[in-house]
Amino acid sequence: MNAAPKVLLIEDEKQIRRFVRLAVEEEGCQVSEAETMAQGLIDAGLSKPDLLILDLGLPDGNGIDLIRDLRGWSDVPILILSARSQENDKIDALDAGADDYLTKPFSVGELRARVRALLRRRSRSGDGAGPVVEFGDVAVDLSRRVVLRAGAEVHLTPIEYRLLATLLGHPGKVLTQRNLLREIWGPSYVESSHYLRVYVGHLRQKLEDDPAQPKHFLTETGVGYRFQP
Amino acid sequence: MTSEENLIGLTTDRFKPWQRAMLTALACSATTLLATPLLGHLDLANIVMLFLLTVLLIAVSLGRGAAVLAAVLSVLLFDIFFVPPRFSLAVSNLQYLVTFAVMLATGLIAGQLAAILKQKAHEAEVREHSTQALYDVARQLAGTLAVEQAVTIARQFIGAQLEAAAAVLLPGEDGVLPADVPAAGVRIEPHLARVALDSAQPVHDSEIGGSGYASLYLPLRASQRVRGVLAIAFPAGAPNLPPERLALLEALASLLAIAVERLHYVEVAQATQLDMVAERLRSSILSALSHDLRTPLTALVGLADSLSLIRPPLPRPALETAQAMHEQAARLAGLVGNLLDMARLNAGKVTLRREWQPLEEVIGAAIKLLGGALTDHPVRVALPAALPLLEFDAVLLERVFCNLLENAAKFAPAGPPIEITAELLEDCVAIRVCDRGPGFPAGDRGTLFEMFARGREFAARPGTGLGLAISRAIVEAHGGTITAGDREGGGACVCFTLPRGTPPVVEEESA
Numbered sequence: 001m002n003a004a005p006k007v008l009l010i011e012d013e014k015q016i017r018r019f020v021r022l023a024v025e026e027e028g029c030q031v032s033e034a035e036t037m038a039q040g041l042i043d044a045g046l047s048k049p050d051l052l053i054l055d056l057g058l059p060d061g062n063g064i065d066l067i068r069d070l071r072g073w074s075d076v077p078i079l080i081l082s083a084r085s086q087e088n089d090k091i092d093a094l095d096a097g098a099d100d101y102l103t104k105p106f107s108v109g110e111l112r113a114r115v116r117a118l119l120r121r122r123s124r125s126g127d128g129a130g131p132v133v134e135f136g137d138v139a140v141d142l143s144r145r146v147v148l149r150a151g152a153e154v155h156l157t158p159i160e161y162r163l164l165a166t167l168l169g170h171p172g173k174v175l176t177q178r179n180l181l182r183e184i185w186g187p188s189y190v191e192s193s194h195y196l197r198v199y200v201g202h203l204r205q206k207l208e209d210d211p212a213q214p215k216h217f218l219t220e221t222g223v224g225y226r227f228q229p
Numbered sequence: 230m231t232s233e234e235n236l237i238g239l240t241t242d243r244f245k246p247w248q249r250a251m252l253t254a255l256a257c258s259a260t261t262l263l264a265t266p267l268l269g270h271l272d273l274a275n276i277v278m279l280f281l282l283t284v285l286l287i288a289v290s291l292g293r294g295a296a297v298l299a300a301v302l303s304v305l306l307f308d309i310f311f312v313p314p315r316f317s318l319a320v321s322n323l324q325y326l327v328t329f330a331v332m333l334a335t336g337l338i339a340g341q342l343a344a345i346l347k348q349k350a351h352e353a354e355v356r357e358h359s360t361q362a363l364y365d366v367a368r369q370l371a372g373t374l375a376v377e378q379a380v381t382i383a384r385q386f387i388g389a390q391l392e393a394a395a396a397v398l399l400p401g402e403d404g405v406l407p408a409d410v411p412a413a414g415v416r417i418e419p420h421l422a423r424v425a426l427d428s429a430q431p432v433h434d435s436e437i438g439g440s441g442y443a444s445l446y447l448p449l450r451a452s453q454r455v456r457g458v459l460a461i462a463f464p465a466g467a468p469n470l471p472p473e474r475l476a477l478l479e480a481l482a483s484l485l486a487i488a489v490e491r492l493h494y495v496e497v498a499q500a501t502q503l504d505m506v507a508e509r510l511r512s513s514i515l516s517a518l519s520h521d522l523r524t525p526l527t528a529l530v531g532l533a534d535s536l537s538l539i540r541p542p543l544p545r546p547a548l549e550t551a552q553a554m555h556e557q558a559a560r561l562a563g564l565v566g567n568l569l570d571m572a573r574l575n576a577g578k579v580t581l582r583r584e585w586q587p588l589e590e591v592i593g594a595a596i597k598l599l600g601g602a603l604t605d606h607p608v609r610v611a612l613p614a615a616l617p618l619l620e621f622d623a624v625l626l627e628r629v630f631c632n633l634l635e636n637a638a639k640f641a642p643a644g645p646p647i648e649i650t651a652e653l654l655e656d657c658v659a660i661r662v663c664d665r666g667p668g669f670p671a672g673d674r675g676t677l678f679e680m681f682a683r684g685r686e687f688a689a690r691p692g693t694g695l696g697l698a699i700s701r702a703i704v705e706a707h708g709g710t711i712t713a714g715d716r717e718g719g720g721a722c723v724c725f726t727l728p729r730g731t732p733p734v735v736e737e738e739s740a
Contacts, residue, residue, distance in 0.1 A: 015528035019535035026538050057520055083516075083523050087582075087624060105527040105562045107555070108534035157738045194585040194618055198735045201587050212589050212610040219594040222582070222624035 004030045005119050008049035010040035010066075011081065012059055020053065023108045027115050037061045041069060049076055051118055054098070056082040056089050064092050071097035077118040081106075087222045094176045094223065101174065101223075117172045133168045135216050135229045138207050140168060147207075154206050159184060163199050164207075167217065167227035176224040200225060246294065253287055253295045257302040261310050268311060276311055277332055284336040288343035296340020303336060304329050359477050362390055366481060370488040379488040383459065386481060391474065392464060396443065398422055399457040399489070406458065415462045416442045422458045429455050431479065433470060445470065447478060449486035456489045511576045515569065522565050529558040567695040570628065574702040581622040581706060585732050588616060588660070591623050592649055595630035602635060605643035606664075612651045618732040619658060625703045632696035633662040633723050641666030641720065656729055657709065663722040669713050677713050700725070 007029045011017050021031045032047060034040035037058045044052060052070070056063040067078060080093050080101035090101050100114055131143035137150045142165060147154045156164065162184050167175065181189045181196055189195060200219075204211040218226045244252065260283045264276050280303040288296035308318055312325050320326060366386045373379040380397040387395040396415040398406045406426060408419050418437060425432040425446035432446040443460035450456075459482045463470075536543060536551035543551070573579075589612055596608050630649075637647045641664035652659045669677060678701040697713075704711045704725045711725035 013524050013528060015532060016524070019528070019531035022535040022538050023531075083519060104523050105530040105559065107559075108531060108538070111531075159738055192733075194733055195735055197584075197586045197590060198618070201589065212612070213593050213596055213608070218597065219590050221591065221594045221598075221627045222622075 004028055005050040005122075006047055007031050007051045007053060007115070008034065008040065008043055008047060009053045010034045010037065010043075010058065010063075011053070011055040012036065012057075013055070016055075016081075019108065020111065023111050024053070024115055027112055027119070029115070029119075037063065037066050041066055044070060044074065044076070048074075050122060051115065052076050052078045053115075054078055054080055056080055056093060064089070064096050067093055067096040067098055077122055079114055079118060090223055091176050091178070094174055095178060099173050121172060133171075133229070135227075136207075136209070138216075140164065142168070149207060156206065157202075159199055160202055160206075163196075164203055167203075167225065171227055171229045174220050174224055174226045178224075180224065196225075244291070249291045249295045250298060252291060253298045254302060256283055256287055257299060257306055260303070261306045265310060273311055273328075277307065277328060280307055280332065281335055281339070285339045285343065288336075288340035289347070292347065293340050293344035296343065297337060300333050300336025300340065304333050307332065356473075359390065359473075362386065363477070363480055363484070367484050370484055373488055373492065376489055376492050379485060379492065383481060383485045387461060387478070390477065391461075393461050394443075394464075395459060395461045397449075397457055397459055397485070398426075400426065415460060416440075417460055418442055418446075421446050422460060425458045426455055431475070433475075435470070440465075445475075445478070447482040449482055449489060451486040451490035453490060456486050456493070459485060512573075515573055515576065518572075519569050522569070523562070526558060526562040526565060530555060530562060533558055564695075567699060570699050571695050571702070574699060574706070579625075579702070579706040581625065583620045583622055583707075585618040585620050586623060588612060588619055588651060588658070591621075591626050592630055594623075595627045595634060598627065599631060599634055599638075602638055603647075606634075606638045606641065607646040608634065608649060609646040610649045612649075613653055616651055616653065616658065617729065619727050620730050620732070621707055621727060622703075625706070629700045629703050629725070630662070632700050636696055636723075637662060637664035637666065637721070640664070653729075654726070657726040658729060659724055659726050661722055661724045663716045663720055665716075665718075665720040668715050668719065668721045678711065697723075 005028070007024050009017060009020055009024070009031055011020065011033070012035050017033050021033065024031050029051070032043060032049070034043045037060050040052075040054070040058075043049075054063050054066065063080070070076070070078070077100075078093075078098040080090065080098045081104060082090050082093070082101055083104050094101065099118060102110060102114060131141055133140045133142065138154075139148045140146075141148075145161065147156055147161070147164070163180070166180060166183055177193050177196055178190050181192065185192070185195055200217055201211070204214050204217050208214045208216060216228050218228050220226055257280075260279055264271075264279050267276065284296060284299045284303055287299040305318075308320065308325070308329065309316060312328075313321050366382060369382045370379050373382065376399065383397060384395045387393050394415045396410040396417065398410060398417065400406050406419065406422050409417055418434070421432045421434060425448045429448045429450055431448065434444050437444050441462065443462040445461040445463075447459040447461070448455045448457075449459060459478075461478065533551050533554035536554075537548055542548070589610070592610055592612075596603065596610075634647060641647065645665040648661075648663045650661045650663070652661075678697045697711075700723075701711050704727075708728045709726040711723065714722050714724065716722040
């Protein structure tokens with residue numbers, strides 16, 4: 001039997017809580033609310049939610065600290081709500097361990113899609129995804145390190161392959177530039193974002209139908225990249 | 230009066246010359262009186278010793294002039310009162326002439342030596358005095374908070390030590406020295422001051438001294454550069470500049486230069502601090518405003534949207550109203566976003582987060598961001614294959630593309646694609662966004678990029694007229710230009726440039 005997923009919503013604005021709750025309940029979730037960071041942290045510990053929706057502009061502190069605290073003992077997916085002018089906050093939140101973000105104002109449709117994706121990923125992460133990942137006309141066999149596009153093998157350089165594998169490892173999740181640079185090139189490259197951009201461009205050239213308007217390797221401008229299966 | 234005598238005079242000032250002569254005469258007479266009763270008991274040679282001792286004491290205490298006088302008097306008194314025949318200048322035994330000569334010579338030499346000793350002691354005292362004065366000035370200068378204060382301290386020092394007037398000339402922002410410092414009461418020869426500033430060497434012109442004009446110009450040499458000129462006017466009839474005074478003044482000039490340089494950096498640091506505080510205040514006001522405006526808008530957009538989730542479903546007209554509310558609220562949010570962007574771009578310096586990146590990526594992101602707004606207007610991107618990486622702020626440039634694409638979609642008829650092209654020029658890249666719409670109205674082209682400017686014919690269409698103004702602000706912050714023109718075959722075309730610069734090298738992998 002599958003119980004309804006529990007979603008904890010931490011947001012100080014009552015009217016925003018109201019429609020977010022409506023939208024998330026529509027996805028068949030059971031929603032609990034917290035108004036402050038302190039309350040949210042306690043609730044997260046008590047109710048062990050399956051998804052956390054967190055507003056970054058809470059009155060009683062920095063949401064990023066909450067993410068760090070939480071990541072010490074929980075890997076619950078975290079969806080950030082933030083304003084557009086807060087690029088740096090978004091990056092910090094994602095680096096601290098948040099999974100995705102929505103920029104205010106957002107529509108109910110967008111919100112539901114993100115919630116669905118995050119919950120799906122959570123339920124899937126348990127049964128170990130197979131070694132073959134497919135998207136568009138591309139199939140990647142991670143166990144044999146083979147990339148096929150429309151049946152034909154595509155040659156990737158070692159760095160291109162490592163970047164691809166890292167992106168595929170976190171479907172739907174926003175990976176920050178800093179994160180990817182550290183993972184693939186090493187800590188001394190975290191400021192050399194042009195490397196990452198050039199190599200993402202290579203991947204798009206080799207694996208996207210229209211590299212200028214990609215469908216799978218998406219840019220989160222000023223933040224990082226997201227692989228969309 | 231020679232300077233040497235003047236120096237000695239400084240310590241023996243308490244006696245005038247005639248007083249010194251009187252004292253000398255008294256001392257010699259006293260010695261005579263003292264020695265007379267001893268005449269029978271002591272040898273004449275020993276009595277000579279008493280006189281020599283007197284000469285020595287006088288030389289030490291009263292200086293060279295007195296020593297000479299004492300030597301001569303001693304010889305005369307010894308001859309008259311002790312050498313037989315007594316009470317006459319006559320000498321019975323010619324041997325005594327040798328005694329006189331030795332006495333005189335010994336007296337003179339002793340006097341000379343004593344006087345030199347005294348002079349040296351005095352010079353050391355003067356040196357110590359000026360060193361002490363310099364220390365005091367250095368301490369005072371170290372505590373100054375303003376350049377004027379430092380200048381006053383230096384002028385007081387020169388007034389007290391040399392009884393001379395001084396003025397400090399500091400170059401303005403343009404590096405030009407002021408022609409005069411009215412408050413100082415010193416007349417400046419601008420040419421000499423300029424030479425001192427440019428050559429960083431002291432300039433001395435004794436010809437114009439004493440006339441109220443400053444005759445000595447010392448550069449204020451600090452570690453970075455010459456900070457100004459110290460001009461000194463000596464009073465009329467002042468002696469030539471002795472080297473030790475020049476050294477003293479040069480030391481003062483160095484101290485003053487260091488103080489002026491320190492104060493300059495204090496000023497720079499304060500200005501920077503002030504800028505930072507203002508910048509922080511501006512950005513915190515803007516983000517507070519942004520948060521306060523966006524929060525109700527977010528609620529409005531979301532609440533209108535969530536009406537469709539109500540069970541049982543609302544009747545169709547109510548749902549349509551909800552949809553319209555959602556659209557209007559979203560549009561309002563867009564307008565507020567534009568206004569806030571414009572405020573941020575106008576609020577002083579725009580801080581760009583510039584990174585080297587391919588242009589293609591930001592175009593793709595903008596197209597994706599607009600999503601539904603472009604369904605009837607396909608976008609064709611045609612970039613040259615050799616387009617190098619460009620250095621720009623991706624978030625801001627995405628705004629530019631969004632604004633231009635949105636405009637194109639708003640005015641051009643559905644169907645023909647919007648085209649984005651780029652052309653590699655010598656030192657910049659020209660990017661064009663072109664549509665097949667009605668084009669820009671001919672008369673308004675000059676004001677298109679002004680804030681709140683809108684084509685007259687389109688006044689009825691929604692929009693604030695901020696899109697192009699924001700685009701221009703962003704492009705100009707990147708060092709580019711933006712222009713609007715007609716497209717061949719009909720339509721509008723906005724062209725903007727981004728400087729090419731020197732892109733970093735991305736090494737190819739060996740594999």
